[in-house]
Amino acid sequence: MSVKIDKKIVGYKVVTPSNDDTIPETKVVAAELERAIVQMHENLSRPEELHGSTYKVKTPLSDHALYITINDIILNQGTDHEQRRPFEIFINSKNMDQFQWVVALTRVISAVFRKGGDCTFLAEELKAVFDPQGGYFKRGGKFMPSLVAEIGEAIESHLTKIGMMQTPNLGEHQMAILAEKRAEYEAASSYSAPEGKPSNPFPESAQLCHKCMTKGVILMDGCMTCLNCGDSKCG
Incomplete structure (x- = not known):
């Protein structure tokens, strides 16, 4: 709806939360709180202790x-x-x-x-x-x-x-499938997993996985499968 002004404008005033009663108090509090939140920026001074x-x-x-x-x-x-x-x-x-x-x-x-x-x-x-x-x-x-x-x-x-990134983890179902494939591989070959925490927990004949960059790709059921991240050429 348009408003026609018949009189000459002699002055104006900027409406702010302090002089406008129509703005709810909750919005004023929210605006003040938002201004009080410190964001990361290049002019932020270094504390004495980090x-x-x-x-x-x-x-x-x-x-x-x-x-x-x-x-x-x-x-x-x-x-x-x-x-x-x-x-x-x-x-x-x-x-x-x-x-x-x-x-x-x-x-x-x-x-x-x-x-x-x-x-x-x-x-x-x-x-x-x-x-x-x-x-x-x-x-x-x-x-x-x-x-x-x-x-x-x-x-x-x-x-x-510190929570800025999330590591993609395998689900329980995928972990169970990888454990099953590894058990089948160990049973079908002379390879046996070394005890303790070895420097390389995967078979020596394993190839490099180009997805997770780990030497853990083996041939199972005619398909190259990574025992570390589960990546497979067969999908």
């Missing part, structure tokens, strides 16, 4: 281990909007051969952390870096295409631990 985790990375590429420390900041502590976000990362090692790019990488990653928003893409981007000289296998038979990829995996592990 809590974090350190991850040890030992590769066959170096005699010295790499220690990755990720410190977190807790926003809106003690409220319903409390959240833990990564704030900075440090990488330390006795091996100084990679010192320059390691320092550069930590500064860039820390800047992305403090920028706010979704930083989970960092893990996937780093895990996709391949070393032209070839990668290596970790304990458990998982293939790492590069040292940078293993740094990305450490970041992914940390983001999963």
Whole structure:
């Protein structure tokens, strides 16, 4: 419905929650609460104390281990909007051969952390870096295409631990099928699973799975199946 103004406009006033009685008090309280919630941004000052985790990375590429420390900041502590976000990362090692790019990488990653928003893409981007000289296998038979990829995996592990990422887990039905296939494989071959926690729990003849990058693919019922993630060429 249009309103015709016959008189000359001599002034105006901006309507705000404080001078408009038509706005419910609940909306005013909600607006004030929203302004009070602290979000992650690059101008957020660093607290005197931060809590974090350190991850040890030992590769066959170096005699010295790499220690990755990720410190977190807790926003809106003690409220319903409390959240833990990564704030900075440090990488330390006795091996100084990679010192320059390691320092550069930590500064860039820390800047992305403090920028706010979704930083989970960092893990996937780093895990996709391949070393032209070839990668290596970790304990458990998982293939790492590069040292940078293993740094990305450490970041992914940390983001999963603080709830920013979710690890896709196999269901109980899939786990039961994999256990059944493994039992059939062990019964049909001379392979027997070693006791304890071996460095590689899968058969030595297992091939590399291109989905989970684990050396756990075996031939069962005429189909290549991964004993780690359940990926199969037969669907």
